[in-house]
Amino acid sequence: MSTPQLPKVAGIDPPVPAPAHTSAPAVPPPPSAPGPSSPASDPRVHDRLAGWVSDLTTLQELTERLARTPDLDAALRELLRAGASLVGAGRGLVTLHPDHHDGHPLTVGLGLGHADIGHIETIPHDRAAPGPYVRLLDDLPPEGDRSGRIHPDIPGEDDLDPRHREVAARLGYAASYALPLESAPAPGGEAGAATAAGRIGAAVWLYDEPAEPTERQRHLAGLYCGYATEHLARLLELTRARRTLSGLREELLPGRLPRVPGVRLAVRHRTGPHGGGDWYDALALPEGALGLAIGGITGSGPGAAAATARLRASLRAYAVMEGEDPVAVLSDLELLLRLTEPARTATALFAYCEPAARKVVVAGAGHCSPLITGADRTEYVETSLSAPLGMLACWEAPSVEIEPAPGETLLFYSDGLLNRAGDAMDRSFTRLHSAAASVPRSARHDPEAVADHVLRKVLPDGPDGPEDDDVVLLVAHFD
Structure with a gap:
């Protein structure tokens, strides 16, 4: 009889693999006092574990809030609010791919009015970009790469389009961090293969001063956006089904x-x-x-x-x-x-x-x-x-x-x-x-x-x- 495997907690694999067969229990050696170099006594280990627990708790709270949103618009606004808290930004916007929204792009802003989003749309568009997103999101990595894009110092970046720097100065932001809304690669599939949801849009957060998120912040934001993509994809399908049914009823x-x-x-x-x-x-x-x-x-x-x-x-x-x-x-x-x-x-x-x-x-x-x-x-x-x-x-x-x-x-x-x-x-x-x-x-x-x-x-x-x-x-x- 095989020994039951240890349960997985919060996506972390058990640290020790289960034995293949049952063996007689070994008598544990008497405990020894931890020495100065023992990992159990290293305060850095405790701090790291406490940080992991805090991150997992934060992600759980944010994903639960997202899951309780009643409709697509509320979900997009919650995504922006949660992402801003994770990466330490004050404003942002999210846009959905038109192919996934009946041909009509859907853009929602956080701390940005319609006029502000209109200014962003005037940034020159890269026609070779992998999707017709808002102009600020054109330089995202190709589909399959969910690493995002950072502009830590927009006024000081010489290779940016002058119009981009002009819009940033007009709206008062000096840095940006963009992430694609893309589902995780399918298990066992080819590298870069996506699930059925694929890339459905992108989100960008704006900083008032030159800045960039830390590696830990980028990791948490990436995990959160991965979950948000699956949730938004379901809401998009539900919204489209309801719109189709409503249209059918109106035709009748x-x-x-x-x-x-x-x-x-x-x-x-x-x-x-x-x-x-x-x-x-x-x-x-x-x-x-x-x-x-x-x-x-x-x-x-x-x-x-x-x-x-x-x-x-x-x-x-x-x-x-x-x-x-x-x-x-x-x-x-x-x-x-x-x-x-x-x-x-x-x-x-x-x-x-x-x-x-x-x-x-x-x-x-x-x-x-x-x-x-x-x-x-x-x-x-x-x-x-x-x-x-x-x-x-x-x-x-x-x-x-x-x-x-x-x-x-x-x-x-x-x-x-x-x-x-x-x-x-x-x-x-x-x-x-x-x-x-x-x-x-x-x-x-x-x-x-x-x-x-x-x-x-x-x-x-x-x-x-x-x-x-x-x-x-x-x-x-x-x-």
Whole structure:
């Protein structure tokens, strides 16, 4: 039986290899007092060990802070802050390779404004550089070499481009230290071979006076940037996937709102970071009628997006065939949902509008009641309480008829609008009612202005808040 090997701690191999077989334990010799030259009594050894422990503790704390960053922008700013503390610099910037950011370079500064970064961009560009980074990072070593580049005394370096020294003097820095954001070589691969992440960008830190980081500082910064590269690569993939899903969902929703005499429309839609299942629709129907729909389906991600597309396409067909009866439209939709999406439930609200006759017939299935507002009233439409589609063996609920007066506006909204308000549901309803009632008189006849005002009042921090829910607000103003 083999003796278990000693565990590895913080990336350090065990100092003594494990024996190949079990042998009788040897009797240890009696301890002898350490002599003057014994390593155990050398204070330099203790100082070195204490320094290693301090470095490992610092790296652990910094990498944990980086791992807790919620998004790409926060991760880049944490990378700059941590790197500046490791190398003893005051300012810096980081840029990501355009090939890894959908063709758009992403640059973030620490202690540098947009104008400062613009000045740096005017440094002459080396077209033969191994990547289209910020001009200050053109002279990085080729890919596979993660040693970085030091300019310890920019005003005194004769071989630098004069424009580089001019920009440094304008921005007040006299030295720089740049590191590539590149993953470590793959184990067992060829020299210089990189993992899948490869080189995704670079970071540079700036010193106010001529200086350069020590060997220990460069070593720690290199270890930290190696970890940061892997973390940023994962965030880039996640950001790209979310952007793709969000774009797909936007393509599945109406590209433009229909124009029907007597009514004007506006919509505001924000997708949550995980791609929720909220949707809306507006379609022109025969004889000058208009169909308005809003709803949500359980789940998130590509599956929910695909189910939403199928649900919306089916509702359009049912609205064309029997749109005058919103209850029949939702009944057909419920049957389809149970047959094609048995594991999902959905909320929906469909309104059949006849602008010329001032008549709107609404039926809802587990969805929030619409809100009507105008000069003389602001109130919720009393729709009957009903279950979501797919929850009961057979869905049925009566419709309700509304008669909007000239100049009044109907608001259809998703529950994500209420959830992102951050209050309990009853207080969120009250906030939405107050927001609609407080629309300035001069803006009441503009559905776009009404939508913007309501969102500002209900979501003071903006629609892109911390919640994951989608936000949909569909506004119909009757002339």
